[in-house]
């Protein structure tokens with residue numbers, strides 16, 4: 001499998017913010033978003049056994065599988081091996097491709113406009129990048145087949161886009177908070193790992 005990087009850190013975003021986790025970042029993506037903030041192209045070849053062995057070297061049993069787009073490579077056998085090793089598996093996906101069965105938590109962050117209907121199991125967490133007043137989270141929400149296993153909406157998060165420009169980021173953060181105050185089913189997600197200066 002083509003692995004961009006593995007590392008131990010705290011989950012920085014969304015529902016599991018602050019949770020210690022082992023991160024598995026797969027190389028490559030099927031989209032080319034202009035605002036992409038991951039250098040996901042380079043890779044090292046690892047077998048599934050090597051990935052599980054590396055993950056097991058650390059204490060946390062929460063694994064975040066991300067990318068790039070993890071659905072390009074994630075296999076049912078790797079999911080099963082990680083479960084056998086006792087991991088809670090969270091996958092962060094752009095939602096355009098189907099995923100193996102049995103993943104414990106699916107976080108979808110749609111990047112296409114309109115979003116591609118999510119294929120596969122229901123979503124646990126929807127995280128939309130708020131890019132400014134043109135972003136319409138409720139319209140995106142209506143266009144997605146939502147619902148969690150066991151019923152109910154997924155957790156809904158708006159995350160202000162990191163533009164790399166401090167002043168523009170400040171404006172977008174203000175607009176994101178304003179939107180949430182007017183549409184309180186959404187919660188704020190911050191990239192706390194960037195705020196903390198950790199990976």
Ligand code: SF4
Pocket residue numbers: 029030031032033035036037038040067068069094111
């Ligand atoms: S979907 Fe995510 S990883 Fe892929 S190009 Fe867009 S921002 Fe980058």
